[in-house]
Amino acid sequence: MAREPAYPDDAPVDPPPGRAGADEKKAGSPRTKHIVTGAAIGIGSAALVAALLYANRSRRSDKA
Numbered sequence: 001m002a003r004e005p006a007y008p009d010d011a012p013v014d015p016p017p018g019r020a021g022a023d024e025k026k027a028g029s030p031r032t033k034h035i036v037t038g039a040a041i042g043i044g045s046a047a048l049v050a051a052l053l054y055a056n057r058s059r060r061s062d063k064a
Contacts, residue, residue: 007013
């Protein structure tokens, strides 16, 4: 990562883009936690359905 540039003391400078609010993102909002939880439940449900379909695959071929 590049070093931070040095500015004169009397020059007002805004923080670089992308760095503002970095401390707020670390805390994590409740909305973000809910989205992550929902995604995890969705992935887990899909994995469970796939496992059940795979387990019942041998039973289907016996009937045919």
